[in-house]
Amino acid sequence: MEQIEFNYPAKRKVLERAHVGVVGSGDLEILLEPAEGEVAHVFIRTSVDGFRDTWKAVLDRFFTKYDGAVRIQINDAGATPGSVQLRLEQAVEVSER
Amino acid sequence: MSEYTGVRGTVWFRAFTGRASPMLGDPNSVLTADAPLGKDHARFLCVVPDPHARFPCARHGEVGLEEAFTLATRIREVIEQDKNTIKRPIVAIVDVKSQAYGRREETAAIFLAAAAAADAYGSARLAGHPIIALVVGHALSGAFLTHGYQANRILAFDDDGVMIHAMHKEAAARVTRRSVDELGKFAKEIAPMSYDIRDYAKLGLLYKLLHVENPEEPSQQEIRSVQAELVGAIADARTSPVDLRNRLESKEAREMRKASILVRTKLEAQWLEN
Amino acid sequence: MSNNGHGASFINRQSFIELDARERATALFDPGTSRELLGPFDRMESPWLPMQGITPQADDGCVVMKGKIAGQAAVVVALEGAFQGGSMGEVSGEKMTAALDLACADNEKGMPTSAVILLETGGVRLQEANLGLAAIAELMASILALRKHAPVICLMAGTVGCFGGMSLAAGLASYIVMTREARLGMNGPEVIEQENGVEEFDSSDRALIWAIHGGEQRYVTGLADELVDDDTPQIADAIRHFVSKGVPALHRSSRAALYRNRIEKLDTSGQWDPKEFRACWATNGSNEEKR
Numbered sequence: 001m002e003q004i005e006f007n008y009p010a011k012r013k014v015l016e017r018a019h020v021g022v023v024g025s026g027d028l029e030i031l032l033e034p035a036e037g038e039v040a041h042v043f044i045r046t047s048v049d050g051f052r053d054t055w056k057a058v059l060d061r062f063f064t065k066y067d068g069a070v071r072i073q074i075n076d077a078g079a080t081p082g083s084v085q086l087r088l089e090q091a092v093e094v095s096e097r
Numbered sequence: 098m099s100e101y102t103g104v105r106g107t108v109w110f111r112a113f114t115g116r117a118s119p120m121l122g123d124p125n126s127v128l129t130a131d132a133p134l135g136k137d138h139a140r141f142l143c144v145v146p147d148p149h150a151r152f153p154c155a156r157h158g159e160v161g162l163e164e165a166f167t168l169a170t171r172i173r174e175v176i177e178q179d180k181n182t183i184k185r186p187i188v189a190i191v192d193v194k195s196q197a198y199g200r201r202e203e204t205a206a207i208f209l210a211a212a213a214a215a216d217a218y219g220s221a222r223l224a225g226h227p228i229i230a231l232v233v234g235h236a237l238s239g240a241f242l243t244h245g246y247q248a249n250r251i252l253a254f255d256d257d258g259v260m261i262h263a264m265h266k267e268a269a270a271r272v273t274r275r276s277v278d279e280l281g282k283f284a285k286e287i288a289p290m291s292y293d294i295r296d297y298a299k300l301g302l303l304y305k306l307l308h309v310e311n312p313e314e315p316s317q318q319e320i321r322s323v324q325a326e327l328v329g330a331i332a333d334a335r336t337s338p339v340d341l342r343n344r345l346e347s348k349e350a351r352e353m354r355k356a357s358i359l360v361r362t363k364l365e366a367q368w369l370e371n
Numbered sequence: 372m373s374n375n376g377h378g379a380s381f382i383n384r385q386s387f388i389e390l391d392a393r394e395r396a397t398a399l400f401d402p403g404t405s406r407e408l409l410g411p412f413d414r415m416e417s418p419w420l421p422m423q424g425i426t427p428q429a430d431d432g433c434v435v436m437k438g439k440i441a442g443q444a445a446v447v448v449a450l451e452g453a454f455q456g457g458s459m460g461e462v463s464g465e466k467m468t469a470a471l472d473l474a475c476a477d478n479e480k481g482m483p484t485s486a487v488i489l490l491e492t493g494g495v496r497l498q499e500a501n502l503g504l505a506a507i508a509e510l511m512a513s514i515l516a517l518r519k520h521a522p523v524i525c526l527m528a529g530t531v532g533c534f535g536g537m538s539l540a541a542g543l544a545s546y547i548v549m550t551r552e553a554r555l556g557m558n559g560p561e562v563i564e565q566e567n568g569v570e571e572f573d574s575s576d577r578a579l580i581w582a583i584h585g586g587e588q589r590y591v592t593g594l595a596d597e598l599v600d601d602d603t604p605q606i607a608d609a610i611r612h613f614v615s616k617g618v619p620a621l622h623r624s625s626r627a628a629l630y631r632n633r634i635e636k637l638d639t640s641g642q643w644d645p646k647e648f649r650a651c652w653a654t655n656g657s658n659e660e661k662r
Contacts, residue, residue, distance in 0.1 A: 001424040019411045022391055023428040024453030031411055031429055047426045075426050151639045154567055162634045169627035198558050198566040204583050204648055205634060206594050208557040209624060212511075212542025216624040219515040238495070238504065239557055242539050246508035263495040263504045263536075268565065273497050283423055289461070289502040290419075302505050341512045344505070354502070356418050357465040360409065364469045367408045368437065 004044040004052055006059055010069035011038065018094035021087045028076040028084060030091040035071040046076040058084050066092060099258045103146040103158040105234040105312055106192040110143040112320045113188070113327075120171065126150055127167040134186060135328035140175050142168060143190040144244055154199030160240040161197030165210035168244060172217035176224055184225040186331045189218070191245040192234030195265075211243040218247035227334035229327055232294075233312055236261045249334035249343075250304035252326060254312050259294045266292060288353060301350030304330050385603040388529050388552060392434045392451035395489055395528070398603050399447055399610050405438030409466055417460050419499045428454045433463035435470045441611040444484040446474045452491025452531035459537060460496040464506025471513040471523070478520035485521045485614045486514075488544070491528070493559070494535015507536040514543045518622065522546060524613045527553035528601065532584065534559050543624050546613040547595040548606070549586030555595070556584040582645040592652040594623075 014034040021029035035041060042059055058081045072091070079087070107128070111117040114130035123129065126147035131140050146158040155161030172187060179185055197207060222228045230236075230245035232253035241261065245251070253259050263269070270277045284290040288299050298306045307326055309319050337343060344350060345357060387395060397405060409415050411429035420427045432454035436447045448467045450457040459467075467488065474484040495503035514523050522545035527533045529552035533541050538557045541547060549555065558566075560574035573579060582588055590598040597609050633652065637643075 001421055001426055017412065019429070022451060022453045023426050023432075027453065029411070029428060033412070045421075045426050047424060073429070075428060077426050153639070154571070166627055166631035166634055170631055173627055196557060198563045198571075200563065200572050200583065200642055201637075201639060203556045203558060203563070203572075204643055204645055205637065206542075206589075206592070206630075208538035208555065209542045209594060209630065210634070211557060212539045212624040213627045213630060215511055215539055216515065216543060216622070217627065219512055220625070222512075223515060239536055239539065241504070242508055242511065242536050246504075247512060261501065261504075263500045264497060268562075269497050269500070271565075283498075287419055287422055287498075290498065290500045297501055300501060300505065302501075340516065341509050344509065354461065356415070356462050357502075357506075360415055360462055360465040361469045363413065363415070364409055364435070364466065365473060368470075368473045 002046050002049040004046070004055055006042040006056065008040045008042070008059070008063040009038060010040040011067045012069065014068040014070050014095060016095045016097070018091045020090040020094060023075045023077045026078050026080070026083070028074055028079040028087055030087050031073040032091045032095050033071045035069050038069060040068060040070050040072065042072045042074065044074040044076060048076070048078045054081060057081070062088050101158060101194045101235045102258070102313070103192065103194065105258070106143045106145045106190055108313060108315070109190050109231065109233045110141060112315060113324065114141050123167050123171075124150060124163045126155065126164050127171070129171045134188070134324065135331065137186050137331065139186040139188050140171065141188045141190060142171060142244070144168070144193050152197065152199065152201060154202060155197040158192070158194035159197040160193050160211070160243050161199070161202055162205055162207055162210045165207070165214040165243050168214040169217040172214070172221050175226065176217070176221050179226070184227070186227040186229060187218070187221055188327060189228070189230045189245045189248060191230055191232045191236045191241065193237065193240035193244060194235060195237045196239035196243070211239055214243045215247050222247060222249055223339050225339060227331045229330050229334070231323070231327065232259055232261060234258055237265070238263050249337070249339070250330040251302060252305045252307055252330060253294055253297075253303055254309050255295060255306045256309065256312050258312060260292055261294065261297050262292055299349055300353050301347035302344050304333070384601060386601050387603045387606050388550070388601050390603070391453065392449035392489065392491070396434050396436045396447040396449040399487060399607050400436065400438040400440055400445070401442065405436045408435045408437060408470070415462050415466070417462055417499065419461065423498055425498060431460055431462035431466070432457060433466045435466050440485065440487070440614045443614055444477065444482055445487060445614060446470050446484060447487045447489065449489035450492050455496055457490075457492035457531050458494060458496035459492065459503045459506050460499040461502040461506060464503060464510060468506065468510045468513045471510070471517050475513065475517040475520060478517070483521055485524065486517060487524045487526060487610055487614070488540070489526050489528070490533040490537055490541060491531035492533055492535070492537045493531065494537050504536060507540060510540055511543055514540060518543070518545050518618065520618070522613055522616065522618055524548065524610060526606070526610065527555055527586070528606070529553040543622070545619055545622060546597070546616070547589070548597045548599060548609050548613070549589055549595045550599055550601050551586045552601060553586045554581065554584035555586075555589055588645055588649070591649050
């Protein structure tokens with residue numbers, strides 16, 4: 001199991017936390033919580049090692065459009081970049097309801 | 098960890114009761130006898146191999162339909178007989194290969210048969226009967242849930258022929274998609290996965306681990322010594338609540354089941370909120 | 372329970388099977404009355420899975436919710452079948468058992484509280500082996516204690532089914548509710564084929580699997596109390612019905628004499644046609660109890 005961390009600049013205060021997904025084969029769960037300061041912290045635990053660059057690419061793209069100050073925990077069991085993108089968008093949608 | 102031989106149950110049943118036979122009308126795979134134990138008159142129960150069992154998948158020490166319902170019947174008999182009097186101890190002598198794996202068993206709802214035996218053991222315990230399980234050999238999975246795991250107190254021998262587990266190593270490796278070696282490696286570092294009874298003892302579920310030189314041929318002195326331990330377990334059970342909370346309160350549990358204890362504490366706190 | 376007007380046409384059905392554990396649990400409560408306990412943000416995870424390179428789930432695959440069903444206090448515990456096959460680990464097992472114990476304590480304080488357990492599970496989580504097995508034993512003890520006061524209802528919807536040690540927990544239930552898609556048995560077809568060969572059970576024979584383990588067979592042979600469509604309102608209604616019904620006079624698992632008698636009458640010389648088997652067991656057995 002690999003643990004990966006990323007940080008991104010954040011501008012906007014976030015009020016609501018969100019949880020989406022399931023750690024099923026080919027899937028992931030995301031816990032999104034408001035954080036202090038102007039940073040978004042991302043912590044990933046994945047059972048598939050060696051894909052740090054792929055994770056970075058997906059998250060770089062996500063954070064070009066998202067500027068919330070959050071702590072995001074991702075528990076992954078081999079999801080595709082497309083699924084990761086989808087779950088991130090779901091988490092944002094839930095937190096902004 | 099050595100293979101199941103199927104002889105230990107009969108050896109210890111005979112050691113405590115002087116007999117090794119089923120009750121009238123029962124299948125040969127379930128031994129039942131009432132015998133003195135300390136100041137009590139205890140019912141002893143044991144499941145043993147029966148190569149002529151009616152069900153082909155239950156001939157080598159498996160707990161099948163007949164075994165489970167016979168246990169349930171013989172336990173309920175004790176509950177009924179002792180309704181208005183002193184609750185006799187019930188001692189499960191455990192050396193069982195596994196549950197029975199068969200199409201007939203699944204069709205005729207072996208899950209319910211097993212539940213019926215566990216219901217009987219658990220109901221007897223809740224009614225105040227001290228239930229003691231003595232693991233003299235193997236105690237696997239559904240078989241142990243059926244015969245022994247509802248006990249107030251569990252004792253086992255610290256012997257390579259004693260194994261308590263959820264699944265045999267080869268099958269477990271197949272299901273978890275590991276090699277047997279990988280599984281063995283995890284089992285060494287992760288106590289709940291171990292096949293060694295001494296690691297099982299670290300989980301805090303056992304009342305006592307007993308030493309017997311050769312569990313297949315115990316000396317008279319060893320038999321008396323184990324009997325004394327059973328008497329002690331009965332006394333201990335009688336002065337404790339009838340539920341299974343002692344399993345989480347043991348010294349070992351406080352070390353190895355910290356997550357369980359934390360779950361229980363936090364859940365209670367949140368339950369009472371609002 | 373007869374069809375109460377909720378029989379939905381196939382197109383109008385709201386699939387319960389497609390919901391995850393959290394959504395299923397929520398759907399069973401009176402609207403707005405439920406809250407989750409020890410949810411994902413409490414991060415009660417398995418201490419054992421990361422040691423084996425397996426990503427844990429923040430709720431360990433077990434959802435506990437408290438609220439009202441049919442106006443009465445109830446706790447719902449739902450296993451997430453998509454996480455590790457819904458298997459019982461140390462934490463998921465303890466969440467379930469402790470929830471039932473708290474319900475039991477409330478009953479003893481004069482607050483009737485039922486339990487509904489949603490079972491999508493293969494049984495013991497082998498990565499936690501003896502703690503999973505012990506958890507099931509402790510759960511069974513807690514079911515026996517609680518069901519004296521209030522009903523313990525087990526619901527199996529599919530697709531994982533209820534197998535292994537958890538089938539014994541289901542066997543102790545006050546009431547069992549199943550969909551046709553669901554299965555209930557101690558040993559799955561693959562395990563039986565492994566242990567005793569393909570003649571004993573051909574695990575590729577899907578028709579045989581459902582003919583033996585499927586919800587309809589279990590219902591018709593008196594081993595499940597209600598057969599429901601994969602329709603959320605219908606399922607919620609069935610659960611409300613059993614919560615309101617209360618504790619049965621006699622639990623199925625306590626009817627040892629009845630079932631022992633039935634087993635004794637079986638001809639074991641060959642395998643049985645599951646459909647013919649229905650004929651033996653399709654009564655409630657009130658005239659069959661033998662002393």
